[in-house]
Amino acid sequence: MHYGHASAEEQPYINMTPMVDVILCLLVFFLAATKLYDWEQSELPVQVPEVSSARPATEPPDDLEVSIVRAGLVDVRGQSYDLRALASVLSEAKVRYEDQGVLIKGDAQLTYQDVADVLAACDVARIRSVRLAVKPKIEAGSAGPVR
Numbered sequence: 462m463h464y465g466h467a468s469a470e471e472q473p474y475i476n477m478t479p480m481v482d483v484i485l486c487l488l489v490f491f492l493a494a495t496k497l498y499d500w501e502q503s504e505l506p507v508q509v510p511e512v513s514s515a516r517p518a519t520e521p522p523d524d525l526e527v528s529i530v531r532a533g534l535v536d537v538r539g540q541s542y543d544l545r546a547l548a549s550v551l552s553e554a555k556v557r558y559e560d561q562g563v564l565i566k567g568d569a570q571l572t573y574q575d576v577a578d579v580l581a582a583c584d585v586a587r588i589r590s591v592r593l594a595v596k597p598k599i600e601a602g603s604a605g606p607v608r
Contacts, residue, residue: 522554522558524561524562524563524590525554525563525564527565528566529566529568529571529579533578535547544581544582548585548586551582551585551588552585552586554586554588555586555588561588562591562592563583563590563592564592564593564594565593
């Protein structure tokens with residue numbers, strides 16, 4: 462027995478040739494595949510129409526102004542509606558234009574519940590673009606709005 466002596470047998474090693482072959486094949490494959498998708502616009506025989514000024518066919522409507530007159534009563538375009546009728550008016554506006562917006566106006570002395578009721582009518586009509594009208598608060602002795 463020979464302890465501590467290297468044996469005369471061949472030491473194990475990793476043959477790198479198959480791995481290099483696989484990497485080169487993958488490299489050639491990806492180079493060829495990316496070349497297939499490298500089309501220039503001039504290679505495609507398509508003539509795109511030209512226009513002088515492109516705008517949407519219809520302009521989006523202005524936001525509906527909903528003024529809260531008192532609890533349960535609102536004004537839209539000069540007509541008064543209760544909350545149930547408001548939901549139907551908003552639903553009709555939503556059918557006419559998918560992205561219809563609403564601007565809610567009201568007196569500063571209204572309760573939060575009055576505003577929440579109008580917001581609920583907007584939710585029933587599935588109107589997601591809702592804004593609340595406010596104006597800057599001017600403090601006494603100040604020349605302009607507080608920021």
